[in-house]
Amino acid sequence: MLETIQNLALGFSVALSPAVLMYAFIGCVVGTLVGVLPGVGPLAGISLLLPATFGLNATNAIVMLAGIYYGAMYGGSTTAILMRIPGEAASVMSCIDGYAMARKGRAGPALAIAAVGSYIAGTISVVALMFLAPPLAEFALRFGPPEYFALLLLGLLVLAYMSGGSMVKALAMAAFGLTLGMVGIDQMTGYFRFAYGVVELGDGIGVVPVAVGLFGVAEILATAGQATPPSIMKPKLRELLPSRAEWRDSAAPIGRGTVLGFLIGIVPGSAHIISSFVSYAVERRMSKKPQEFGKGAVAGLAGPESANNAATSGAFVPMLALGVPSGPIPAVMLAAMMVHGVAPGPMLIKQQPELFWGFIASMYVGNVVLLILNLPLVGLFVNVLRVPYPLLYPAILAFSVLGVYAVNGSVVDVWIMLVMGALGYLLRKLDFETAPVVLGVVLAPMIEMALRQSLAMSDGQYAIFITRPISATLLCVGAVLVLLALRPLVTKTLDWRARLALAEKGEN
Amino acid sequence: MVRRLLSVVAMALVVVIVAHGAVPAAADDYPSRPVTIIAPFPPGGVADLTARPVAAALEKIMKTPVGVVNKTGAAGAVGMQSVAVSKPDGYTLLLALSSISIIPEADKLFGRPPAFTVDQFAPIALISADPTILVVRTESPWKTAKEFIDDAKKRPGQISYSSSGIYGTLHMAMELLSHAAGIKMRHIPTAGAGPAMNAILGGHVDALASGPSVVIPQIKAGKLRALAGWGTQRVAALPDVPAFKELGYPDAEFYIWAGLFAPKGTPEPVLAKLRTSMREVVNDPGFKSAMEKLETPIAFKQGDEFQKFFDADAKRLAEGVKRVGKVEEKK
Numbered sequence: 117m118l119e120t121i122q123n124l125a126l127g128f129s130v131a132l133s134p135a136v137l138m139y140a141f142i143g144c145v146v147g148t149l150v151g152v153l154p155g156v157g158p159l160a161g162i163s164l165l166l167p168a169t170f171g172l173n174a175t176n177a178i179v180m181l182a183g184i185y186y187g188a189m190y191g192g193s194t195t196a197i198l199m200r201i202p203g204e205a206a207s208v209m210s211c212i213d214g215y216a217m218a219r220k221g222r223a224g225p226a227l228a229i230a231a232v233g234s235y236i237a238g239t240i241s242v243v244a245l246m247f248l249a250p251p252l253a254e255f256a257l258r259f260g261p262p263e264y265f266a267l268l269l270l271g272l273l274v275l276a277y278m279s280g281g282s283m284v285k286a287l288a289m290a291a292f293g294l295t296l297g298m299v300g301i302d303q304m305t306g307y308f309r310f311a312y313g314v315v316e317l318g319d320g321i322g323v324v325p326v327a328v329g330l331f332g333v334a335e336i337l338a339t340a341g342q343a344t345p346p347s348i349m350k351p352k353l354r355e356l357l358p359s360r361a362e363w364r365d366s367a368a369p370i371g372r373g374t375v376l377g378f379l380i381g382i383v384p385g386s387a388h389i390i391s392s393f394v395s396y397a398v399e400r401r402m403s404k405k406p407q408e409f410g411k412g413a414v415a416g417l418a419g420p421e422s423a424n425n426a427a428t429s430g431a432f433v434p435m436l437a438l439g440v441p442s443g444p445i446p447a448v449m450l451a452a453m454m455v456h457g458v459a460p461g462p463m464l465i466k467q468q469p470e471l472f473w474g475f476i477a478s479m480y481v482g483n484v485v486l487l488i489l490n491l492p493l494v495g496l497f498v499n500v501l502r503v504p505y506p507l508l509y510p511a512i513l514a515f516s517v518l519g520v521y522a523v524n525g526s527v528v529d530v531w532i533m534l535v536m537g538a539l540g541y542l543l544r545k546l547d548f549e550t551a552p553v554v555l556g557v558v559l560a561p562m563i564e565m566a567l568r569q570s571l572a573m574s575d576g577q578y579a580i581f582i583t584r585p586i587s588a589t590l591l592c593v594g595a596v597l598v599l600l601a602l603r604p605l606v607t608k609t610l611d612w613r614a615r616l617a618l619a620e621k622g623e624n
Numbered sequence: 625m626v627r628r629l630l631s632v633v634a635m636a637l638v639v640v641i642v643a644h645g646a647v648p649a650a651a652d653d654y655p656s657r658p659v660t661i662i663a664p665f666p667p668g669g670v671a672d673l674t675a676r677p678v679a680a681a682l683e684k685i686m687k688t689p690v691g692v693v694n695k696t697g698a699a700g701a702v703g704m705q706s707v708a709v710s711k712p713d714g715y716t717l718l719l720a721l722s723s724i725s726i727i728p729e730a731d732k733l734f735g736r737p738p739a740f741t742v743d744q745f746a747p748i749a750l751i752s753a754d755p756t757i758l759v760v761r762t763e764s765p766w767k768t769a770k771e772f773i774d775d776a777k778k779r780p781g782q783i784s785y786s787s788s789g790i791y792g793t794l795h796m797a798m799e800l801l802s803h804a805a806g807i808k809m810r811h812i813p814t815a816g817a818g819p820a821m822n823a824i825l826g827g828h829v830d831a832l833a834s835g836p837s838v839v840i841p842q843i844k845a846g847k848l849r850a851l852a853g854w855g856t857q858r859v860a861a862l863p864d865v866p867a868f869k870e871l872g873y874p875d876a877e878f879y880i881w882a883g884l885f886a887p888k889g890t891p892e893p894v895l896a897k898l899r900t901s902m903r904e905v906v907n908d909p910g911f912k913s914a915m916e917k918l919e920t921p922i923a924f925k926q927g928d929e930f931q932k933f934f935d936a937d938a939k940r941l942a943e944g945v946k947r948v949g950k951v952e953e954k955k
Contacts, residue, residue, distance in 0.1 A: 163667045167692070170676060259810075260828030301698070304813055305950070306730055306790045313741055315705065318698035384822065439826065439841055440816040451668030455676075457917035462845035524696060565815065572812050573784060573828065 120246060126475030131481045136179050139172070140478060143180035144485045147187020148493075152195055153325045154332055154512075155519035155533075157204020158428065161188035162448045164522070174456035174471060181452055184239065185445065186482045189428065190490060193230045193421055199225060199512055201332030205323045206388045206424040208554050209396045213416030214411065220412050223501060224356030226302065227494040229366050229414065230421045231487060237374040237422035238483040241429035244378055245436070246476055253437035256382045261569035262580050266590035267383060268563045271390060273594045275397050276601075277559045285548050291557015296321050300561070301620070303569045316528035323389070324534035325520050330550040332516050333537025334508050335433040338544055345505050356495055358414075366418035369399050373422030378573050380423075381430020384443055388427040389558050393551070395423035414578055436472065438462055650747040654714055654894045658689040661717045661884070664703025666696050670920075674751055674882045675719040677914035681905040686897075692719075699789070701727050701739040708740035712889035718745065720879050722793050725938035729945040730791045745885040746895060747934050748924035749902040752915065753881035755855030756797040756833040757865065759848040764830065769852035769871055772831070776807040785831040786823035791945055794820055795855055797833040797878040799944045801868065804875035824848070835880045836861060837919035844904060854878040860921065876941065881923070883930065899926050 130136060148159040161184050169177035192203025197214035217226040259267070276287060293404065299310045299321030311317040339345070358366070373395045380391040399419040400409045409416045431443050439462055441447035453471075458464070463470055500508070520533045540550050574580035582588045659682070663675040671692060671755035679690040700723055707718035725743065731738040758769065763790035766772040776783050788797035790813045802809055812829050814820045815837060824832040826845060832839075836859050842848040843862070850865040854876055858867055884902060886895060905911055906924045915922050925933055 163694075166667045167676060236773035258821065258823060259827055272769070303815065307734065307950075308736070313737075315698050315702055384819065434822070438825065440821050448666075448668040451673060454918055455673060455914075462841065462847065525694075526697065528894060569812055569814070572810065575781070575810070624816060 122253055123345065123469060123473045123622075124246070124477060126470060127475075130175055130470055130474035131179065131477035135420055136176060136474075136478070137481065137485075139176045139180040139463045140183045140481050140485050143183020143185075144187040144482060144489050147184035147189075148191040148194075148486075149187075150184070150487065151188035151191020151203050152201060153191075153519040154195060154201045154516040154524065155328045155523055156188070157192050157206065157324070158185045158188040159204075159444050159448070160184070160324075162445065162452075165451055165559075166448060167196050170455055174458060175451075175474050175478075177452060177456055178471070178475050180484070181449060182475065182482045183485065184450075185428070186234075186425075186479075186486050190231065190486055190524040191196060193234070194227060194497055196331075197226045197230060197417070198497060199332065199508075200335040201512065201516065202327045205327050205554065205558065206392050206427075207421075208331065208389075209392045209420035209500065210417055210552055212253070212396075212551065213411075213413050215335075215422075216410065216412035217414070217417065218501070221355065222362075222364045222412065223498045224494050225358035225362050226417055227497060228356070228491065229359050229362065230419050232492070233366065233370045233373070233418045233422040233488045234425040235483050235487045236370050237377060237426040238429060239480060240374050241378045241381075241426040242476060242479045242483070245429050245432060249433050249499045253434045256384070256434050259383055259436070260584075261566045261573060262584050262587040263590065264383070264571055265563065265566035266581060266587035266594070268559060268566060270590050270594045270597075271394060272559065272563075273597050275393060275552070282359060286552050288401065289543075289548055289550065290552035290556045292327075293553035294563075295556070296326070296553070297557045297560020298564075303561070304572070305567055314528060316526050321532055321557060322524070322529055323554060325525055326501060326536050326557050327554050328516050328520055329533040329536025330540035330543075330553060332512065334540025334544055334550070336513055337541040339505065340509065341541075362414050365414040369395075369415040369419035370422045372398060372402075373419040374426045377423030377426030380425030380429040382433050384431075384434070386429060387443065388424040390519060390555075391423040391427035392420035393505040393555050395419040401531060424624075439464060473520075585604030626875070636926045652893065654681040655686050655688040656896055657715065657824040659715050659717065660690060661690060661692050661719050662703050662707050663692055663694050663719050664696060664700035665694065665721075667694055670880075670882060670918075671700075671719050671721055673918055674915075674920070677911045678719065678751065678884065678902075678905060680914075681908040681911040682901055684908070685901045699723065699727065700791075705739040707885070707887055709742040710887055712746075712887040712891075714886060714890050714894035716887065716900075718746070718885040718887075719751075720745075720883060720885055722796075722937065723939070724877065724885075725934075725941045726791055726793070726796065726945060729942045730744070730949070733945060733950060742934075742938050744888050745892055746888050747930045748884040748886055748895065748898045748926065749906075750881060750883045750923060750930045750933060751906070752920045753923040753925075753933075754795065754920060755853045755859060755867070755877075755879055756837045757836055757839050757840050757853045757859065757862065758801070758851045759833060759843070760826070760831050760851060761824065761827065762846055762849050766851065767849075769866065769868070773805045773807060774850055776805070776809060780808040781810055784812055784832060785821040785833070786812045786814050787833075788817045788820050789813050789815065793878075793880050793950065794833050795948075796941055796944050798831075799948055800834070800854070800878050800940065801873070803874045803944070803947060804868065804873040830843040831902050833878075840919070852862070861919075875940075879937065881937070892895070902926060 117356055147161055150156050162181055165184055169180055172450055192207040195201045195203045197218050200211045201214040202208045202211050214226045299317055301318045302309055362568040376395050377391040381387045396416055396419060399415040400406050403415055431446050435441050435446035439509040440451050458468060458471055470560060506609045517530055520529050543550055568582050581591060661675050661679050661779050663671045665671040675692045683690040695706055704718060704720060704724055707716055710716040727744065728738045728741045762765050766775060785798050794817065814823055817834060820832055821838060823829045839848060840861055843850055850862055852871060853859050853865055853867050855867050856869055858865060906922050
């Protein structure tokens with residue numbers, strides 16, 4: 117404990133030197149700008165800018181990358197809130213209530229809550245990372261394919277149990293997303309599935325073009341199709357900060373989102389995306405006013421925004437403690453460390469303490485810099501809403517195409533985005549929620565891989581899922597959830613979903 | 625206004641096209657404009673991390689800008705294909721890994737029109753070639769490669785290993801060993817070298833073949849034990865770990881390598897210029913220190929020597945892919 121604090125002091129002495137601070141600042145600015153581009157999230161941001169850091173020394177480079185990473189993460193929610201365009205896949209959930217808040221004239225508070233939530237989640241999860249990394253990493257390793265499969269299945273059940281509105285429609289959308297996720301090379305046998313000779317489809321349908329298409333492009337089409345254009349917002353200065361009630365409503369979701377995100381983040385895979393979905397579902401279930409979700413509920417923004425930030429810190433646990441990347445973002449960070457002559461691995465903490473602790477300290481500093489940078493920018497960003505629609509929307513469309521193309525340099529991705537945009541427009545007209553589609557696209561390859569790896573491990577015996585303690589426990593929890601969902605059938609009482617449906621009927 | 629803009633754009637296009645055509649294709653003044661190295665994998669991967677110091681050193685030596693472009697997709701096939709069909713003038717080069725020999729074979733196996741074939745490339749230089757190392761967990765019962773192989777013979781299909789993916793480099797290494805030693809193991813493909821390492825560290829599989837730079841930190845930390853390597857010689861950093869060759873399995877030879885290629889048909893003087901430049905690159909102190917940081921020893925080969933290595937490697941891998949066959953054909 118004392119040692120940790122001494123080490124952290126060492127880290128801060130590195131992170132707070134003027135040169136390092138400057139790179140942290142540059143990283144945050146660049147990251148925010150990159151993150152605002154639709155589709156270009158932290159992963160693409162770090163990858164695109166990694167080569168630019170090769171000329172710097174190790175500490176400066178890592179600090180700048182941490183800044184880019186936090187900046188891109190935050191920049192992604194800005195467009196989600198203001199224009200309903202997910203800057204990256206993890207901000208899909210912010211598109212729903214964040215954008216609804218903006219339409220109600222609360223764009224400033226929404227941006228401020230996202231910034232503060234991200235800051236709190238980021239800082240707390242770095243503290244957790246610092247103290248808990250070694251034991252948590254050992255625990256994360258025990259998640260093999262069977263445990264992973266059980267966890268993902270449980271995740272799907274939780275979402276189905278907690279999503280609002282029509283269950284049939286939500287499940288249909290999730291199933292559609294899962295089907296899209298089947299496209300691409302079969303990782304277990306090498307067969308191409310549903311690729312129709314397009315080499316690019318071998319990698320599957322990316323979540324970024326789907327998310328930008330279903331949310332951003334569909335929104336543009338829907339607005340353009342209205343008989344009267346929506347009125348232009350004129351945000352006033354005193355409306356930029358959240359009200360006392362809004363702060364109160366966001367406090368608990370930020371706390372829950374942080375814990376949830378950090379825990380989910382340790383498990384390998386696209387954890388930051390999943391964590392934001394789970395957090396949204398949990399908030400809706402816990403809320404006393406579930407009917408407000410989708411119409412600008414503060415909790416529906418604060419929870420997921422905190423969760424996805426905490427999750428990405430959680431993802432650094434296995435990387436720092438074991439030197440093994442648990443997902444794409446830590447993998448790029450690891451590569452950056454290697455370029456600068458830092459041998460990643462279990463010995464990193466002992467062998468290069470100033471770098472390790474400098475990195476930890478720079479994560480604190482990055483969070484603070486970002487908050488200082490972004491709170492004043494809220495006033496600037498909301499002015500985007502003043503731009504007349506005939507100018508704003510074509511510009512957004514152009515930036516969406518640019519952003520989606522930039523991620524992989526693939527025209528196929530742009531086509532996927534456009535097709536998804538048309539489809540999203542149709543689905544909106546028919547009153548389907550499109551978020552489950554995005555989740556399905558993320559989950560399908562992971563669930564499939566985990567299931568088939570488990571069966572390869574057990575030589576085809578399904579018993580592997582119940583003979584291993586962690587996966588058995590997770591599956592039991594899942595079974596209980598299914599039983600709970602069936603309870604109203606037996607007791608003939610209305611559950612919250614039915615009550616919600618009735619309430620909505622009354623409103624219309 | 626619009627018309628004026630259009631005419632400006634058209635003029636600009638004409639100028640660009642004329643300028644482009646005016647650059648003589650003659651090889652004697654190569655390079656007269658910037659050179660692009662395509663890395664078919666994302667930034668941060670081995671191909672990218674090798675390509676960047678190569679580009680930096682080449683730029684100094686050839687006195688022309690050399691850029692790296694990451695053209696990713698379909699396990700590298702997208703980027704490799706783009707170089708295979710590019711203009712063979714020496715201005716588009718490819719930094720490829722071992723998988724360049726595997727992808728066309730896998731395509732053939734599935735009866736797909738191949739994205740490219742190995743003879744569409746002219747090898748310039750081999751930059752690095754690391755033999756894979758067989759590792760098991762420290763608490764596992766096998767202390768030597770012999771114990772491991774004997775046990776695998778006794779229990780066919782029981783000992784499991786993880787890989788970077790089906791037909792991936794780490795899978796091929798194990799396949800070559802299985803064939804050489806006459807054993808059968810259970811294959812658990814994962815989504816990459818990182819997840820494959822996680823699987824063995826977590827105890828979900830028994831064994832793994834991976835590159836020295838990946839396994840050495842875990843060996844030093846006391847988590848994994850090295851049993852043998854796939855090289856012709858022992859790895860310098862692991863002097864106590866024998867090569868399968870010494871143990872009587874000469875066919876178990878495999879390297880994770882990186883090399884520079886040009887499209888076939890590139891004029892011979894251009895290739896010669898690139899080869900001499902590459903010889904200077906591997907002696908460049910900046911390049912040397914960059915490779916040291918990646919913990920990847922330079923293994924420079926060029927000309928016939930590289931061609932021979934490339935051909936032998938491609939042949940071994942082609943046979944390996946055929947032996948693995950399609951999954952449905954088994955059982």
